[in-house]
Amino acid sequence: MMKKNKKLTIINIILMLACLAALGSLVIVLMRQNSKTSTKTAVPVTRISQDKAQKAQKKIKWIKQKQPVHLPILMYHAIHDMTPDEAGNANLIVSPAVFESHIRRLSEEGYYFLSPEEAYRALSQNALPAKKVIWLTFDDSLLDFYTIAYPILKKYQARATNNVITSFTDEGRSGNLTIKQMKEMKTNGMSFQSHTVNHPDLAVSDQETQAKELSESRTYLDKELNQTTTAIAYPAGRYSDTTLSLANQYKLGLTTNEGLASAENGLLSLNRVRILPDTSADILMSTIAPALP
Numbered sequence: 001m002m003k004k005n006k007k008l009t010i011i012n013i014i015l016m017l018a019c020l021a022a023l024g025s026l027v028i029v030l031m032r033q034n035s036k037t038s039t040k041t042a043v044p045v046t047r048i049s050q051d052k053a054q055k056a057q058k059k060i061k062w063i064k065q066k067q068p069v070h071l072p073i074l075m076y077h078a079i080h081d082m083t084p085d086e087a088g089n090a091n092l093i094v095s096p097a098v099f100e101s102h103i104r105r106l107s108e109e110g111y112y113f114l115s116p117e118e119a120y121r122a123l124s125q126n127a128l129p130a131k132k133v134i135w136l137t138f139d140d141s142l143l144d145f146y147t148i149a150y151p152i153l154k155k156y157q158a159r160a161t162n163n164v165i166t167s168f169t170d171e172g173r174s175g176n177l178t179i180k181q182m183k184e185m186k187t188n189g190m191s192f193q194s195h196t197v198n199h200p201d202l203a204v205s206d207q208e209t210q211a212k213e214l215s216e217s218r219t220y221l222d223k224e225l226n227q228t229t230t231a232i233a234y235p236a237g238r239y240s241d242t243t244l245s246l247a248n249q250y251k252l253g254l255t256t257n258e259g260l261a262s263a264e265n266g267l268l269s270l271n272r273v274r275i276l277p278d279t280s281a282d283i284l285m286s287t288i289a290p291a292l293p
């Protein structure tokens with residue numbers, strides 16, 4: 001009798017251990033499946049956050065302004081530490097540290113970063129989505145917008161626009177943004193507008209050349225980025241009356257005329273605020289302060 005009991009107990013223990021082992025492997029399999037599912041949902045998560053961002057945009061109340069809207073449209077070019085052989089272009093290069101000091105300060109002070117479409121709405125309807133607004137623009141579609149400026153902009157959830165020289169992108173020039181990079185940045189609020197096909201001096205180009213430069217850059221961006229391109233920045237800020245008449249295929253035209261932008265400028269000849277290598281955050285804030293309603 002005792003022996004039989006002992007045998008039964010041993011069998012019970014073996015059965016119990018087998019059950020535990022089976023349970024253990026089941027848990028491992030389930031955990032693995034779980035982690036697989038979470039990798040698979042990586043893409044929809046991005047979409048969800050985009051949807052959220054869109055919903056947040058919809059919630060924004062646009063307030064009609066009593067006084068004419070004045071927008072600070074900042075103009076940057078390259079963001080990197082200047083090398084000695086770049087002295088000739090010094091005024092177009094802002095160091096990453098100075099650039100981050102601008103974005104940090106704007107973010108701390110509660111500035112709302114406009115998209116081109118929102119800038120158009122602000123100027124054409126004389127309304128604002130926030131008390132403090134700003135539109136960050138970059139000219140020349142330089143690669144450091146992707147490698148240096150973009151990570152800083154993302155860090156502060158700031159948005160910016162880069163004006164693209166479309167032939168440089170089309171040729172795949174090194175040092176220039178690619179369509180793939182632009183598409184990636186678009187998912188995080190960056191936008192890409194026209195800076196013509198070849199960056200000519202429009203003020204001295206004939207009408208046919210100007211027409212091609214303006215329309216072919218727009219259709220290239222529309223097609224490659226699946227968008228309706230809203231704005232053009234005239235190369236080196238140079239334009240003529242002919243340019244302005246041809247530019248009406250865009251909603252907004254950006255110059256290098258110094259100052260805050262207003263509908264009074266004409267929507268196709270808007271002022272911008274040039275950012276220089278020594279523009280400190282303090283100087284920037286005092287330059288754009290008159291825009292505050």
Ligand SMILES: [Zn+2]
Nearest residue numbers: 139140235236
């Ligand atoms: Zn340019």
